[in-house]
Amino acid sequence: MAKTARRPATPKPRAKPQGIKGRKGTKAQMKLFEEAPAPAAAPAPKKTEAAKVADTPPAAPARRRETAESLAARQREISVSEFFTKNRHLLGFDNPAKALLTAIKEAVDNSLDACEEAGIPPDLEIGIQEISEDRFRVVVADNGPGIVKAQIPRIFGKLLYGSKFHVLKQSRGQQGIGISAAGMYSQLTTGKPVRIVSRTGKGKPAHTYEIQIDTRKNMPEVISEGSAEWPHDHGTSVEMELQATYKKGRRSVDDYIAQTALANPHAQIVYRDPKGETLTYTRLTEELPREPVPIKPHPYGVELGVLLKMMKESRSRNLRGALQADFSRVSGKVADEIAAAAGLRSETKPSRLSAEEVERLFRAIPTVKIMSPPTNCLSPIGETLILEGMKKAVPGCDFYTALTRSPAVYRGNPFQIEAGLAFGGPLPADDLCDLWRFANRVPLQYQQAGCAITRSVILNDWKNYTLQQARGALPTAPMVLFVHMASAWVPFTSESKEAIASYPEIVKEIRLGLQEIGRRLGGFLRHRRRVEDAEMKRSYIEKYIPHIGIALREILGFSAKEETKVVETLKETLERSGTV
Amino acid sequence: MSRPAAGAKTTLGKIAKQAAEVHQKILKHQKPSLKFPLRSLSNVKYDPKQGYLEMRGRKKERTLTVSTVKTFAQTLRMMALSRELVQQDDIATKREAYYVSKNWDDCRFLEQTESDTVMDDVEALFEVNREQLGFIPEEKGGEVAGKLFILDKDADSGKTLRIDCTKFGSGAYSIPISVEHLGFETDAKFILAIETAGMFQRLVKHNYWKKAGCVLVSMGGVPTRACRRFIRRLADQQKIPVYVFVDGDPYGISNIYRTLKVGSGNAAHLNEYFCVPQATFLGITPQDILDYKLPTHPLKDVDVKRARDAIKNDPFFQHHKAWVKAMEHLMQMGVRAEQQALAKHGLNYVIDEYLPRKLSNTKAFLP
Numbered sequence: 049m050a051k052t053a054r055r056p057a058t059p060k061p062r063a064k065p066q067g068i069k070g071r072k073g074t075k076a077q078m079k080l081f082e083e084a085p086a087p088a089a090a091p092a093p094k095k096t097e098a099a100k101v102a103d104t105p106p107a108a109p110a111r112r113r114e115t116a117e118s119l120a121a122r123q124r125e126i127s128v129s130e131f132f133t134k135n136r137h138l139l140g141f142d143n144p145a146k147a148l149l150t151a152i153k154e155a156v157d158n159s160l161d162a163c164e165e166a167g168i169p170p171d172l173e174i175g176i177q178e179i180s181e182d183r184f185r186v187v188v189a190d191n192g193p194g195i196v197k198a199q200i201p202r203i204f205g206k207l208l209y210g211s212k213f214h215v216l217k218q219s220r221g222q223q224g225i226g227i228s229a230a231g232m233y234s235q236l237t238t239g240k241p242v243r244i245v246s247r248t249g250k251g252k253p254a255h256t257y258e259i260q261i262d263t264r265k266n267m268p269e270v271i272s273e274g275s276a277e278w279p280h281d282h283g284t285s286v287e288m289e290l291q292a293t294y295k296k297g298r299r300s301v302d303d304y305i306a307q308t309a310l311a312n313p314h315a316q317i318v319y320r321d322p323k324g325e326t327l328t329y330t331r332l333t334e335e336l337p338r339e340p341v342p343i344k345p346h347p348y349g350v351e352l353g354v355l356l357k358m359m360k361e362s363r364s365r366n367l368r369g370a371l372q373a374d375f376s377r378v379s380g381k382v383a384d385e386i387a388a389a390a391g392l393r394s395e396t397k398p399s400r401l402s403a404e405e406v407e408r409l410f411r412a413i414p415t416v417k418i419m420s421p422p423t424n425c426l427s428p429i430g431e432t433l434i435l436e437g438m439k440k441a442v443p444g445c446d447f448y449t450a451l452t453r454s455p456a457v458y459r460g461n462p463f464q465i466e467a468g469l470a471f472g473g474p475l476p477a478d479d480l481c482d483l484w485r486f487a488n489r490v491p492l493q494y495q496q497a498g499c500a501i502t503r504s505v506i507l508n509d510w511k512n513y514t515l516q517q518a519r520g521a522l523p524t525a526p527m528v529l530f531v532h533m534a535s536a537w538v539p540f541t542s543e544s545k546e547a548i549a550s551y552p553e554i555v556k557e558i559r560l561g562l563q564e565i566g567r568r569l570g571g572f573l574r575h576r577r578r579v580e581d582a583e584m585k586r587s588y589i590e591k592y593i594p595h596i597g598i599a600l601r602e603i604l605g606f607s608a609k610e611e612t613k614v615v616e617t618l619k620e621t622l623e624r625s626g627t628v
Numbered sequence: 629m630s631r632p633a634a635g636a637k638t639t640l641g642k643i644a645k646q647a648a649e650v651h652q653k654i655l656k657h658q659k660p661s662l663k664f665p666l667r668s669l670s671n672v673k674y675d676p677k678q679g680y681l682e683m684r685g686r687k688k689e690r691t692l693t694v695s696t697v698k699t700f701a702q703t704l705r706m707m708a709l710s711r712e713l714v715q716q717d718d719i720a721t722k723r724e725a726y727y728v729s730k731n732w733d734d735c736r737f738l739e740q741t742e743s744d745t746v747m748d749d750v751e752a753l754f755e756v757n758r759e760q761l762g763f764i765p766e767e768k769g770g771e772v773a774g775k776l777f778i779l780d781k782d783a784d785s786g787k788t789l790r791i792d793c794t795k796f797g798s799g800a801y802s803i804p805i806s807v808e809h810l811g812f813e814t815d816a817k818f819i820l821a822i823e824t825a826g827m828f829q830r831l832v833k834h835n836y837w838k839k840a841g842c843v844l845v846s847m848g849g850v851p852t853r854a855c856r857r858f859i860r861r862l863a864d865q866q867k868i869p870v871y872v873f874v875d876g877d878p879y880g881i882s883n884i885y886r887t888l889k890v891g892s893g894n895a896a897h898l899n900e901y902f903c904v905p906q907a908t909f910l911g912i913t914p915q916d917i918l919d920y921k922l923p924t925h926p927l928k929d930v931d932v933k934r935a936r937d938a939i940k941n942d943p944f945f946q947h948h949k950a951w952v953k954a955m956e957h958l959m960q961m962g963v964r965a966e967q968q969a970l971a972k973h974g975l976n977y978v979i980d981e982y983l984p985r986k987l988s989n990t991k992a993f994l995p
Contacts, residue, residue: 588695592697592698592701595705595732595735596650596692599704600647602708603643603704603708613655614651618692621654621657621659622694
């Protein structure tokens with residue numbers, strides 16, 4: 049792939065940018081991978097603008113030995129699976145420790161999403177078995193609705209196959225890459241297929257599959273299939289063997305599972321670690337989170353390319369109808385306003401609009417006031433459950449607080465920030481505080497430095513709340529900070545979903561949340577200091593007042609009784625006074 | 629060691645009065661307070677008619693609160709200790725007083741500097757000399773040689789002792805801590821107060837006092853209260869001038885000479901007694917450095933700071949334009965010269981040339 053990319057005179061690089069951009073795209077773009085045209089058929093039919101720009105700088109025209117024809121002979125489709133085989137770091141498989149975490153995380157994300165969508169309180173079993181020092185078997189089983197037999201191979205054996213990509217609502221998975229990429233990594237490092245057991249209901253058989261991916265074709269390859277005994281009525285179990293290392297401490301699988309339990313208080317998680325010890329996270333609530341409702345995109349977030357395609361493919365008779373049908377919060381009146389602002393007639397047939405006209409439409413959108421998108425696509429954890437979860441995850445602290453902010457919008461996408469903290473107790477006082485980041489209830493373990501949450505924490509002035517903070521660093525305090533972003537579309541900085549992009553609106557919301565919990569902490573700390581001061585005051589009085597009695601008695605020669613009276617009176621006077 | 633009974637009574641009375649005030653306040657459920665005169669240069673003024681740095685009367689009030697309770701208790705206990713000493717006609721050195729406090733449990737001093745400060749506070753509070761409170765310093769008072777008989781009393785017999793200061797050979801008479809009871813007989817024409825023991829030794833060894841007809845006093849740095857009082861009483865009684873011979877640097881001028889002549893800002897309530905207004909400055913002057921081509925050292929940062937401070941904050945220097953000029957001259961040259969620098973021209977150049985030449989024109993001495 050890398051080699052091809054350095055030969056920009058080919059139409060091929062198209063495959064890469066579009067493949068990545070695909071997560072913002074739609075079905076049509078997905079097809080690119082599925083219905084790949086015969087390799088090297090047409091020599092550069094549509095040379096894109098980007099390709100032209102890339103053309104000029106690296107090429108050294110003087111020493112050209114290739115001809116357009118000779119290049120064309122080698123130009124062919126790259127399967128997305130092949131692409132990711134070579135670029136596994138993009139999916140979070142760049143080192144063995146991370147690979148173990150990512151594989152488990154992808155399976156857990158799918159399990160939790162499936163259970164919630166089916167309205168089942170999740171029961172997860174996660175097991176890690178050490179086969180050798182650098183080889184582990186991972187099993188993640190859930191009590192979800194199960195998967196229809198025919199779908200199993202494609203879900204686990206094909207990249208970019210999923211149910212969530214085309215729907216705008218809060219969910220853990222987005223692209224349909226994760227679990228199949230994990231399977232691909234396992235296949236790549238151990239040669240073993242992924243093993244799936246799934247049952248969709250009582251009285252139905254449990255299917256078993258062993259699946260590999262044909263990376264050339266990005267198609268599943270079924271190694272074996274059959275049925276088996278399954279102790280549960282419904283659910284799915286994924287098992288894979290992979291090259292990995294298991295470690296403790298920060299960014300460990302153990303931490304990830306503990307934080308997952310915190311962000312998913314409605315789930316029960318049983319975790320068996322490689323040492324064979326079993327840890328059970330019981331659920332804090334039987335109540336499932338509010339089910340997020342899918343929404344249509346909001347006009348403020350649309351990109352020109354997408355708008356062009358929407359208009360072209362629209363089945364509506366006129367522009368007004370098209371805008372109303374494809375977007376949320378666009379009434380007939382708002383649609384007319386947008387059209388007017390673009391200098392277009394609302395009655396125009398959308399598919400008839402020229403590219404230039406669509407661009408005018410695109411530029412007109414921000415000038416029209418449109419109501420914020422609906423927020424019922426969001427499902428925050430809630431203050432009470434964050435608080436309870438923090439108390440369970442970081443027990444014995446002196447102070448806990450949590451809050452859920454009102455929903456806000458970035459680029460037309462609704463999102464909601466939740467923040468919490470645990471302070472004091474057993475936490476180390478001289479270290480930087482611990483920052484737990486979450487996106488749609490998924491703990492983010494890597495790329496802390498590049499994340500909007502980290503940036504917001506650093507930008508906030510924690511000295512206001514009597515904490516220490518070095519310039520450009522997290523505050524130094526015995527503290528665990530919790531920040532959760534719930535959104536219909538979380539803007540991750542990469543496919544491995546480890547860091548949130550720093551949109552100003554997002555940073556602002558996070559900071560407002562941090563400021564509020566910071567103020568609460570400041571209040572607590574100031575109150576505590578007052579109490580300590582009062583205590584010190586009392587001890588000072590106890591210590592030194594008697595000496596004033598002794599000195600006065602020595603000088604004035606009064607009785608012991610008088611001395612006691614002086615000491616007692618003075619103590620009263622000082623204790624009553626507020627001066628310290 | 630004896631003390632005038634009247635002084636003791638006054639001290640005891642002052643302590644008892646202050647303690648009674650505190651006691652009454654406490655019984656009234658009020659917070660007692662002590663009013664101390666502010667002990668710094670900013671709280672003194674200089675009037676040449678008075679001849680010393682006078683206190684301006686600004687006070688700081690220490691009210692008993694939780695944060696001052698420790699010092700407050702220590703101050704009262706220090707007063708009680710003083711009362712006991714005065715009553716029993718005993719004394720304690722500053723160091724001993726510090727050790728006595730070790731018996732005060734939580735109230736004890738951790739460092740002697742703490743107890744010294746509290747002692748200075750009490751002294752200023754009652755506007756008395758610390759000796760009147762029963763506390764004495766460890767420091768030596770200074771040394772005397774020359775044409776002088778000192779009248780003291782024998783501690784056992786009470787007989788008058790007539791001490792001949794010409795008869796100490798290459799040694800000298802040591803000034804006691806208290807000098808109020810001393811009498812003097814002399815026909816000396818002036819007193820020469822010298823900064824360093826080294827220069828004093830040279831002048832004594834060569835019987836300079838005989839040649840010049842004077843009394844030599846070695847101050848050994850900043851003169852102690854006893855040394856200042858000794859020179860003052862001698863000069864007052866005999867109506868003779870006092871010439872001061874120190875290093876030509878800001879320390880010699882502003883710390884040693886100024887303190888001898890007009891007292892200090894720190895214990896300003898005592899300056900009236902511990903000053904020598906008739907003193908004038910023989911040398912080494914900044915001009916001497918040029919006139920005698922003396923070897924020099926560059927001024928250090930602390931020297932420059934001291935000189936600036938004198939010009940900016942010291943009422944004595946501010947009053948005398950000649951001094952301001954001399955200080956500025958010194959800073960402009962950026963050097964300092966020690967007394968012993970005269971040895972460049974021969975060890976006894978100071979006796980044979982420098983002092984006679986200087987003394988031939990005492991009118992030109994800096995004020």
